[in-house]
Amino acid sequence: MTSRPQSAEDSVGIVEQCTVRLFEGERPLVLASGAVLAEVDVAYETYGTLNDTRDNAIFICHALTGDAHAAGLHRDDDHRPGWWDTMIGPGKPIDTDRFFVIADNLLGGCQGTTGPASTDPATGRPYGLDFPLLQIADFVTVHRALLAHLGVEQLLSVVGGSMGGMQALQWALSFPEQVGSAVIIAASSRLNAQNIAFSAVARESIMRDPGFAGGRYLEVGTSPDTGLSIARMMAHITYQSEAGMNQKFGRRFQFGEDARRGFGVDFAVESYLDHQGRVFLSRFDALSYLYLTRVMDYFDPFADDDAAAALAEVGSPCLVLSFDSDWRFDTSHSRAIVRELERQRVPVSFREIRSPWGHDSFLLTIDDYHRTVAAFLRRVAEERPAKETRR
Amino acid sequence: MTLRPDQTVVTRFVPNGSRVLDLGCGHGSLMRHLMDRRGCTGTGVEIDPDAVVDAIGKGVPLIELDIDRELDQFGDKSYDVVILSRVLQATYKPRDVLTEMARIGSRCIVSVPNFGYWRHRWVLMRGRMPMSRELPHAWYDTPNIHLSTLADLEDLFDVVGLDVWERRLSNPDGRQRHYPARWANVMAANAIYVLTPRS
Numbered sequence: 001m002t003s004r005p006q007s008a009e010d011s012v013g014i015v016e017q018c019t020v021r022l023f024e025g026e027r028p029l030v031l032a033s034g035a036v037l038a039e040v041d042v043a044y045e046t047y048g049t050l051n052d053t054r055d056n057a058i059f060i061c062h063a064l065t066g067d068a069h070a071a072g073l074h075r076d077d078d079h080r081p082g083w084w085d086t087m088i089g090p091g092k093p094i095d096t097d098r099f100f101v102i103a104d105n106l107l108g109g110c111q112g113t114t115g116p117a118s119t120d121p122a123t124g125r126p127y128g129l130d131f132p133l134l135q136i137a138d139f140v141t142v143h144r145a146l147l148a149h150l151g152v153e154q155l156l157s158v159v160g161g162s163m164g165g166m167q168a169l170q171w172a173l174s175f176p177e178q179v180g181s182a183v184i185i186a187a188s189s190r191l192n193a194q195n196i197a198f199s200a201v202a203r204e205s206i207m208r209d210p211g212f213a214g215g216r217y218l219e220v221g222t223s224p225d226t227g228l229s230i231a232r233m234m235a236h237i238t239y240q241s242e243a244g245m246n247q248k249f250g251r252r253f254q255f256g257e258d259a260r261r262g263f264g265v266d267f268a269v270e271s272y273l274d275h276q277g278r279v280f281l282s283r284f285d286a287l288s289y290l291y292l293t294r295v296m297d298y299f300d301p302f303a304d305d306d307a308a309a310a311l312a313e314v315g316s317p318c319l320v321l322s323f324d325s326d327w328r329f330d331t332s333h334s335r336a337i338v339r340e341l342e343r344q345r346v347p348v349s350f351r352e353i354r355s356p357w358g359h360d361s362f363l364l365t366i367d368d369y370h371r372t373v374a375a376f377l378r379r380v381a382e383e384r385p386a387k388e389t390r391r
Numbered sequence: 392m393t394l395r396p397d398q399t400v401v402t403r404f405v406p407n408g409s410r411v412l413d414l415g416c417g418h419g420s421l422m423r424h425l426m427d428r429r430g431c432t433g434t435g436v437e438i439d440p441d442a443v444v445d446a447i448g449k450g451v452p453l454i455e456l457d458i459d460r461e462l463d464q465f466g467d468k469s470y471d472v473v474i475l476s477r478v479l480q481a482t483y484k485p486r487d488v489l490t491e492m493a494r495i496g497s498r499c500i501v502s503v504p505n506f507g508y509w510r511h512r513w514v515l516m517r518g519r520m521p522m523s524r525e526l527p528h529a530w531y532d533t534p535n536i537h538l539s540t541l542a543d544l545e546d547l548f549d550v551v552g553l554d555v556w557e558r559r560l561s562n563p564d565g566r567q568r569h570y571p572a573r574w575a576n577v578m579a580a581n582a583i584y585v586l587t588p589r590s
Contacts, residue, residue: 317450317452319447338454338464342434342464345432347432368444372444375447375448376448378448379447379449380450383450
């Protein structure tokens with residue numbers, strides 16, 4: 001059911017990451033809160049070719065710990081392709097033979113885009129906890145600035161999973177005329193107490209690590225490694241399903257057939273979590289983790305009763321997908337989004353996809369999932385000229 | 392895109408530009424037709440994965456859900472027309488489904504095969520479960536678990552508060568026929584009801 005096809009034919013091949021300064025000097029980034037960031041750099045990648053009419057662009061929004069590297073390889077000897085390589089490529093649902101695909105790293109991130117670990121030009125020191133709090137709308141502001149930089153005015157679609165789905169939703173609600181359609185996968189428009197609780201524990205484990213040093217660890221030269229890796233280990237559990245973990249690890253012992261019977265790594269699942277926690281340290285920043293999880297906690301776009309009025313007016317279709325084994329953002333979250341969009345007369349499609357793999361299913365090759373996204377995007381692309389002539 | 396004969400009749404009762412909910416919309420042909428020819432908007436509901444993907448590929452907004460349990464997804468009076476075309480007999484709780492339709496729609500259209508059709512009665516008299524063009528499955532292998540005669544069905548409409556505004560009858564080919572009212576339950580192979588919720 002799930003596999004990672006990695007033959008050269010269906011990959012976008014070797015890709016290069018770019019970085020651009022989108023806000024500076026006279027034109028700083030003004031956030032939704034009113035706070036100002038003097039300089040913002042953004043890392044991004046593109047795949048496929050922008051057509052002459054500049055109307056075949058699809059924007060990819062990444063999840064909490066994702067990055068701009070969504071597809072292909074950075075080098076020949078790269079053993080891990082971009083995080084959504086199963087979805088993006090020639091002949092894949094987000095077909096780079098037809099579409100021009102743009103992916104960036106989020107504001108507040110730590111993989112090429114300005115975030116709390118970046119240097120504050122005002123002080124010459126890392127921002128730390130002086131970095132302003134962000135909202136999902138701020139991510140969209142930066143995505144749009146990148147589009148302007150690339151000379152793309154209209155999107156065929158904006159697509160994202162988990163926190164990426166929140167960005168896609170926000171974008172469609174705020175700028176429906178720019179967004180031809182939105183694909184919102186395994187996302188939520190309003191976290192519940194359990195969702196917030198998980199993130200709260202993750203943040204606490206980071207902030208209570210002595211290495212956190214009040215958010216000044218980059219200057220002090222320490223690092224909240226223990227806290228960050230524990231946060232990641234716990235999050236990893238919530239991204240998978242009980243059945244999926246059982247299938248992968250069961251109660252297998254990591255070393256031989258016997259239990260060592262201690263408090264270290266003994267079961268295979270413990271080894272896996274330990275590994276995930278360690279690997280994460282090399283690629284993610286603790287402050288980014290705090291800021292980005294907090295953004296999700298406050299997200300509530302439908303608090304405004306007619307939030308989707310503009311989107312309904314434009315009539316851009318939305319596709320909302322959930323996975324039946326996802327308990328981090330279970331199907332009720334997606335249904336709530338669908339209910340709101342449908343109530344406000346946005347053309348919306350919804351499916352709950354069967355998958356044993358939990359929240360992480362949105363990263364995997366699941367036939368029913370992929371063919372649904374493919375059918376939706378193919379149709380959106382076909383309808384585009386008709387829409388133009390109607391105007 | 393060709394419509395089934397009963398679907399063609401159904402379209403006559405859908406006003407131009409109305410907002411339509413098509414329950415059990417299959418591959419979305421009827422909804423697509425209404426969108427293209429009648430300027431309608433709306434949503435299809437289906438549960439078969441292949442049909443769902445097909446309908447989405449046709450640009451029909453499609454919500455995958457179980458009609459028996461999940462119609463509370465839709466708000467009160469949120470659609471002008473709710474269509475249930477050849478689906479009622481396959482639902483687990485026809486009464487609940489009709490009640491939900493009456494809540495959601497300003498007008499409901501229900502099309503059904505008539506189990507009281509004389510051929511079915513004849514086959515039953517000879518001691519066998521009827522099979523026909525409308526009911527092509529063997530008794531042990533049929534999705535049609537709640538068959539009814541028109542008389543039974545009209546009783547249920549009354550119970551759930553749906554008034555019959557129009558009734559169209561047809562023969563086994565789906566051609567419309569004008570049978571005398573008292574013979575309808577014997578002569579008609581299929582019926583299409585246009586219903587209005589009793590306020």
